[in-house]
């Protein structure tokens with residue numbers, strides 16, 4: 545549940561600094577009394593200020609509430625299989641600075657947190673943002689996460705197998721800022737809900753097609769948070785009959801074991817000299833028969849995962865992101881072709897699109913999660 549402070553800041557931001565207290569009350573759903581008290585506190589803290597405008601005609605002047613964007617800064621760090629994206633946003637969620645580094649292949653807990661703290665510190669230094677301006681850090685992890693207890697349970701795509709159970713309090717004490725942690729697709733779908741092309745839709749699904757394959761969901765305006773024992777959007781490990789490939793999860797036959805970026809490379813390695821998943825996609829788009837054969841199978845598998853999410857949550861929009869998604873490529877388009885073959889007619893009018901938030905989508909969602917938790 546969002547705090548009333550978060551709801552009020554959201555309402556002021558949605559009002560684009562033109563909302564009066566009355567408008568904020570209506571849009572936030574917070575009671576007049578509680579709203580009045582919190583706005584006064586936010587004004588006293590300098591988080592919010594008022595703009596005095598000349599009254600139009602008779603009656604009380606309109607006093608719009610404005611956010612002071614410099615009043616708080618949040619950091620989002622998205623740890624992907626190959627790269628880690630770090631960004632800082634102000635209180636209006638404008639990106640102040642962003643940077644991408646290579647993900648360290650996991651060896652042990654101490655090295656991992658040392659590396660992660662260094663990533664944060666280096667990026668902060670490059671950004672020029674003072675340490676005391678930073679309120680909190682949100683982590684998004686390609687892997688399984690226990691957000692309630694702040695534990696990274698596994699990240700098989702970057703070498704961290706189940707059992708290590710890394711507490712993010714270790715990062716918090718190293719960098720002296722509060723830290724929260726969620727899985728990549730939880731952060732991705734929240735970023736789309738607030739800042740994406742289809743922002744504000746109450747039923748939204750994201751699909752990440754990268755080294756890992758995953759999905760996130762907003763249902764009735766509620767973010768569904770994946771937990772190790774209550775998984776949401778775990779489509780990468782849907783079992784596909786006839787697929788005998790071993791998966792990083794320890795089992796075999798998973799969707800991701802064929803369609804994930806690294807798996808696609810394995811599938812094609814003995815047959816051509818293509819050496820990146822992106823190049824397989826582009827080769828297929830330009831008519832290479834071996835690449836097309838591999839990608840047709842991948843698209844068929846992907847479609848099973850995506851169709852599952854659509855049948856479960858009946859979203860208004862499905863937004864794709866990740867290293868295997870590009871408009872000029874083959875896999876994204878072919879996945880949609882296969883998907884439309886699978887779906888019943890009443891589900892085909894759903895909006896399908898590629899994120900406009902780019903590869904920092906989940907980092908932005910992680911920063912938003914840090915705001916929701918710690919503001």
Ligand SMILES: [Zn+2]
Pocket residue numbers: 780781791792793794795796798800801
């Ligand atoms: Zn698996």
